Amino acid sequence: MWDFAWTDNVTLIEKRLLEELLKRGQGELKVAFSIPINWVDEFDIFSNFRLQDLFGLDAFGEGEYGRYYYVESLTYDFLKQQIHVVAVDLQYILRQCIILGDCNKIPLEWEDASESDRMYGYLCVCESGGGGAFPDGEACKVLCPCQ
């Protein structure tokens, strides 16, 4: 049983529940690596970064260009001059955004799409007042603010 002790607002509760389900529905995807101490001023807890990896996750097997993560922990080894980073995958955030994809490579229907496919442009009907959902109940996607 999960406790949301200090509110009785159903809107907040439902948002939190969906948030946790989206984030942990596929496990808790994390990445860990070590970098030189040179990066000490670049990272703090919770800062976002992108990781580019030839053998990284990619639906088309073309390598990972810049997958988004945020820092969960930093372990500074000053004598070895290294920082060990553990980071959390931000896919659960970005999957809620519209990222236009190649319609020849992804299924036409939301129900037929895999978890990775759903990262790309699927639309649903948005009702006024913030309602609207995909067939499985997941909320409609939103446009993310970009710099």
Place this chain on the structure above:
Amino acid sequence: MSVATLKHSVPLLVMQFKQKQQTEGWYEYFRDDFDDDVIGAEWIPHNTDVNRTIVEESDLLTIAIANNANADWWYDPVGIQLNDAPKIYMEIPTPPVEIITKLNSYTVNDLTHAGMFVASDAEGITLDGAYLHGRLRNDGTGRNGLVTTRTTPVVPYRSYVAVVAMPIWLKAYIPSVSNSDVLFSYSTDGINWTLLHTATAYYQPGYYVGLFAKNWAATWSNIAAPFEFFEINVFEKRRLTVAHGYAPIDVRSDTAFYEGRIKQMSPLRRAVDDRTGLFQVADMSLTLANHDMEFSKLLTSHILKNQEVAVYHAWTDKRETEKSHICTMIVEDHSLKGTHFNLKLKDITKKYFTKKVPLEICTEEEFPLIYPDHIGRRMPEVLGFAEIGTEFEHPGAVEAIYINTTTFRYLAAAGTLVGVPAVYSNDAPQATPGDYSIVYAGGRTYIDFVNTQGDNTVAFNCYGYSVPAWDSTTNNCIQNLAYIIEYYLRFLMGIPASMIKDVAFDTLATYFVNLGVDEDCYLILQDESDADEILRQLLFTGGAKGFIAKDGEFTVERKDVHNYEITSLDSHLLSQIELFAAPDRQWNLLNAINTIKARYGYIPWQRLFKSAEETYRDNFYDEIMEDDIKLPRENLPV
């Protein structure tokens, strides 16, 4: 010929050593620069309403009275007896003590007085009253300047000097612990002081000091008195601390020297737990060189346990002032073995988080007539609208503590509640003023019954504490979860304001406003709980993480699609070039969830959650697993 500059990475430690011997002198006990837009919990406000306000903003504390509002403070045994002046105050610490404030320029209207006061009773109407010291104007008596006056016209009670220069510094000096004179002085430059009035043998232990503004008949003029700071200094013995800097190699700069004594240093881990949202810093161990008996000598005259150690990182080709702060820790233990001095450090936040809340306990010493079963109970603290109505078996969100069995007084909260709309005695609604009244005194909230309630459980609904800058517009109390967390950290856990990043809480508060849930959160501290567990609950309710950033300030933040920005400032790592080895990806499938049963709306004294909800999400991974499990029995392996 150019010379290449070599750049080395070097960790720096700054350790505080506290002297075992005490040094007598004047030390700062309290100072408020009024620069964070929040009136601190140290203050007790009195007589504030829509016409009498006390507001902290723009680096000033302004006590204001509207035109025609009655705000007199005077006790004439045969005449006017009023205590309606708006004020904030606190108890005076053990003397010798000096209290100083600075009153900035403002329009001084006729029949007004503003400044500092020393009082035996700040809120009552008593003969002993108070001494008011500050800027006054009374055209009828020809006084326009500084006046120190007792609030009772018993000769000698007043001194006056025609000094109108502003800003003006005001001081009260109390030299002895009891039956002490109070010496009221003023200064036009903050350096040179002139004595204005001596209140002979006035001060007794338990008296109060504060800031006020007042007006009186017949003009009832308006006033807006701005104070720039308030400080209390005490003369006492203290153990001073000295700082020493250490590094793996000698590091010298124009202003600092770090001795190269660090021989071994364990890795330092800072993290925020992604599931609980709580900040974690692992312990750290150090070995320092003691070949010249430096620590053997220091530890004979200094204390190191529980002292601060700040950890920095610096580059040798940069200025020492550009070093970056990593973490501040405290010394948990140390040992000396020959040429090695070993230290064990732990995270400084543990001294705030490893405590029980609520902090205050109802004792027989404070409440001699307390109901025996309630001795030792914690004083309730409430934020937000705490309510459980008659549709539940036991109405009343908070249980009151029976603190006086002869006056039938119950303690509702350790602080000032904005309102108490309903009170119940053994589940029966009570009426006011017929059955009870709400009393505010000494910064606390009480329920005074007309008749005894015997062994009945008294519970109530209420609007919790108020901080004007954080209050909801509807109910004038703190209801935004972000500000509930900030109040909890600052005033209930005692984390200094300098360690809290206000802008982060403002950003989170705006998020909850945009979500439309900024008036739907609350906090009730009733029974003893671990402070970090309550923080975890608050963070989890809002989906936020709380951590101390590298700058040393406590920060709260959410990752949310509605405020997520893709920015070119995000670092971009290339695994083949910048990483020491291929990154390790883990799915942690044992933590996967697709169904949640949740409870919400907690009422501590009843161990009750008001409601529950269950939700689930279709997941293709679970569908695959389900197919595997659905083998017919005859197909199972033998």
